[in-house]
Amino acid sequence: MLRKADSSxxxxxxxxxxxxxxxxxxxxxxxxxxxxxxxxPFENNxxxxxxTGKLKPYTELELKGRNVYVxxxxxxxxxxxxxxxxxDTKRSGWKGVDSPISxxxxxxxxxxxxFGTKRTGPDLSRVGGKYDSQWHRTHFRNPRDLVPGSIMPxxxxxxxxxxxxxxxxxxLQTLGRSKNWRPDNDYEK
Amino acid sequence: MPEEINKSVEARSSAAxxxxxxxxxxxxxxxxxxxIAYFFxxxxxxxxxxxxxxxxxxxxxxxxxxxxRLRPLHVNGMLFGWLLAADMGLSFFMxxxxxxxxxxxxxxxxxxxxxxxxxxxGAVVSLLMGWNQGLEYAELPLPLDIAVVVAWIMFGVNIFMxxxxxxYDQMYVSIWYIMxxxxxxxxxxxxxxxxxxxATGTNQANLNWMYVHNAVGLIxxxxxxxxxxxxxxxxxxxxxxxxxxxxxxFWSLAFVYVWTGAHHMLHGPISQWLQTISIAFSVxxxxxxxxxxxxxxxxxxxxxxxxxxxxxxxxLMSGVVFYLLxxxxxxxxxxxxxxxIVSKTDWIPGHAHMAVLGAFSFFAIAxxxxxxxxxxxxxxxxxxxxxxxxxxxxxxxxxxxxxxxLGGFWQGWQWNNPSIPFIDTVIALKPVWxxxxxxxxxxxxxxxxxxxxxxxxxxxxxxxxxxx
Numbered sequence: 308m309l310r311k312a313d314s315s316x317x318x319x320x321x322x323x324x325x326x327x328x329x330x331x332x333x334x335x336x337x338x339x340x341x342x343x344x345x346x347x348p349f350e351n352n353x354x355x356x357x358x359t360g361k362l363k364p365y366t367e368l369e370l371k372g373r374n375v376y377v378x379x380x381x382x383x384x385x386x387x388x389x390x391x392x393x394x395d396t397k398r399s400g401w402k403g404v405d406s407p408i409s410x411x412x413x414x415x416x417x418x419x420x421x422f423g424t425k426r427t428g429p430d431l432s433r434v435g436g437k438y439d440s441q442w443h444r445t446h447f448r449n450p451r452d453l454v455p456g457s458i459m460p461x462x463x464x465x466x467x468x469x470x471x472x473x474x475x476x477x478x479l480q481t482l483g484r485s486k487n488w489r490p491d492n493d494y495e496k
Numbered sequence: 497m498p499e500e501i502n503k504s505v506e507a508r509s510s511a512a513x514x515x516x517x518x519x520x521x522x523x524x525x526x527x528x529x530x531x532i533a534y535f536f537x538x539x540x541x542x543x544x545x546x547x548x549x550x551x552x553x554x555x556x557x558x559x560x561x562x563x564x565r566l567r568p569l570h571v572n573g574m575l576f577g578w579l580l581a582a583d584m585g586l587s588f589f590m591x592x593x594x595x596x597x598x599x600x601x602x603x604x605x606x607x608x609x610x611x612x613x614x615x616x617x618g619a620v621v622s623l624l625m626g627w628n629q630g631l632e633y634a635e636l637p638l639p640l641d642i643a644v645v646v647a648w649i650m651f652g653v654n655i656f657m658x659x660x661x662x663x664y665d666q667m668y669v670s671i672w673y674i675m676x677x678x679x680x681x682x683x684x685x686x687x688x689x690x691x692x693x694x695a696t697g698t699n700q701a702n703l704n705w706m707y708v709h710n711a712v713g714l715i716x717x718x719x720x721x722x723x724x725x726x727x728x729x730x731x732x733x734x735x736x737x738x739x740x741x742x743x744x745x746f747w748s749l750a751f752v753y754v755w756t757g758a759h760h761m762l763h764g765p766i767s768q769w770l771q772t773i774s775i776a777f778s779v780x781x782x783x784x785x786x787x788x789x790x791x792x793x794x795x796x797x798x799x800x801x802x803x804x805x806x807x808x809x810x811x812l813m814s815g816v817v818f819y820l821l822x823x824x825x826x827x828x829x830x831x832x833x834x835x836x837i838v839s840k841t842d843w844i845p846g847h848a849h850m851a852v853l854g855a856f857s858f859f860a861i862a863x864x865x866x867x868x869x870x871x872x873x874x875x876x877x878x879x880x881x882x883x884x885x886x887x888x889x890x891x892x893x894x895x896x897x898x899x900x901x902l903g904g905f906w907q908g909w910q911w912n913n914p915s916i917p918f919i920d921t922v923i924a925l926k927p928v929w930x931x932x933x934x935x936x937x938x939x940x941x942x943x944x945x946x947x948x949x950x951x952x953x954x955x956x957x958x959x960x961x962x963x964x
Contacts (some may be wrong), residue, residue: 313743323675327601327683334758338699338767342767344698361541375668378561380562380567383563388761390839391763394913410699411765411766418693419629420700424844425844458920460562464564
């Protein structure tokens with residue numbers, strides 16, 4: 308049958324598109340219709356079903372900080388997903404408490420999404436509440452002052468700009484916080 | 497497959513049967529010259545960001561030159577400024593010849609080239625300014641996305657009208673691949689740059705990865721293979737081994753590739769069943785790849801001695817080997833167990849560079865070495881320099897790929913042992929990044945010798961007229 312595509316211009320185009328659209332439709336349009344967690348914000352009040360909490364939309368300040376994160380390309384080196392791997396839950400954990408895995412319903416308000424593909428620096432999916440503002444300021448000014456051996460570039464124009472610093476810190480403190488996963492509730496503000 | 501059809505297709509792919517038709521080729525020239533210029537310029541950026549891994553404070557006080565801004569410029573510059581533009585230029589060269597007619601509209605072609613250059617310059621400015629949409633491969637702001645769509649339609653119309661007016665009834669493989677590229681790119685690009693804007697979170701990521709994966713799989717793969725299918729028989733003066741096998745390769749590629757996007761989020765916050773589908777189809781990718789590679793190897797049977805002094809053929813056949821390797825890696829690290837080690841590590845850039853540089857850029861470079869002397873009616877400036885450019889890119893490339901695979905695997909093992917602090921896994925990789933930097937320098941020398949050779953060929957064309 309496909310031999311016809313050899314000499315028929317219209318048939319070649321038609322077949323190429325049909326083949327493409329079968330997979331294209333089933334993998335892009337269908338999945339969000341089937342799996343509702345992709346679009347329903349996380350909310351859980353029952354501790355027996357895992358960590359409790361509620362995903363809140365970003366405030367204006369947090370969104371501003373998020374834009375700085377996007378602008379500076381932080382997402383090229385930092386992922387935001389605690390995967391279904393034991394090591395990931397340990398690394399995203401804090402003070403001996405393992406982190407819960409990331410689920411689609413935690414990211415409903417994220418656009419552009421910041422899942423990332425490359426982990427040159429540590430994953431940030433649960434970084435919210437781990438370090439205080441003073442730490443972030445020093446770290447942005449020169450990461451190697453706090454973490455010797457780090458290869459993160461310095462961002463003095465953020466550290467020296469109170470408005471942007473406040474915004475990006477506010478954004479970073481939201482990361483992973485829709486789930487209340489630390490029993491001592493010892494989150495930094 | 498009737499024997500006579502097979503023969504006519506093969507005949508057209510061999511050098512002897514070209515009809516005496518004078519092609520203008522202005523569009524092809526414009527595209528190739530500008531793409532080679534971007535190859536050089538973006539090469540400088542590539543080496544700079546490799547250096548930043550070794551000296552993290554390098555250029556660190558200049559906001560416009562941080563890693564987070566130069567990396568998208570490197571990726572977009574290489575993908576769209578160099579490779580896609582070179583592929584378009586080579587398509588403007590191949591299609592009229594395979595159809596035995598002139599290009600439908602040289603004027604439209606030149607306008608496309610001008611628009612394309614304007615897009616690339618716009619991309620440089622916006623990415624350095626940090627006007628980044630925040631989606632991988634889709635970083636460019638909306639006005640530039642729209643310009644890309646317009647340019648793509650102009651390109652598509654020109655190629656389709658040329659094919660529609662062809663003299664031969666039957667279309668050679670390269671024509672299907674180029675037509676496939678034009679059609680699929682249109683939809684893949686619209687998904688990745690426009691549809692994503694209406695989605696959020698996991699849904700958006702799924703569309704984004706569909707685009708990212710298919711930018712390689714349904715844009716650079718089919719047009720790259722179109723080039724290989726045209727230039728391997730041309731350069732070696734040998735007919736293609738099997739037309740039927742090339743059909744199997746093409747139609748299985750058309751069907752299988754688009755399903756695999758979610759393998760970029762294995763173990764991540766996306767439905768397990770979708771991950772499993774993407775894994776199954778990723779493994780099936782071995783079918784189109786092996787069909788294509790077998791066809792090329794079988795074509796070369798009894799002709800391998802030509803590799804000794806045929807530089808375009810060296811690029812083409814090592815590109816085929818890199819294509820085979822990179823497309824073996826792909827299905828393998830789609831498997832959940834392997835993915836748990838290599839995903840998000842430095843293995844990934846090693847894999848990506850082997851596809852885009854090792855396979856598809858090698859094909860495009862071979863095409864340039866073949867086409868430039870012909871369209872300028874001259875001979876290559878220096879065969880020896882061309883050979884040097886091959887070996888620089890070969891050794892630089894191998895150094896880059898191999899150290900990042902080993903380093904990435906090692907890094908993944910360390911990550912999977914949570915008793916090792918993250919920063920120690922960074923420090924452990926420093927020797928790897930030093931080797932990568934020096935491999936990058938070698939690759940850059942390859943680009944410089946390639947670019948210089950092409951420039952000298954064009955500028956000295958009058959002094960070295962082609963033997964008739």
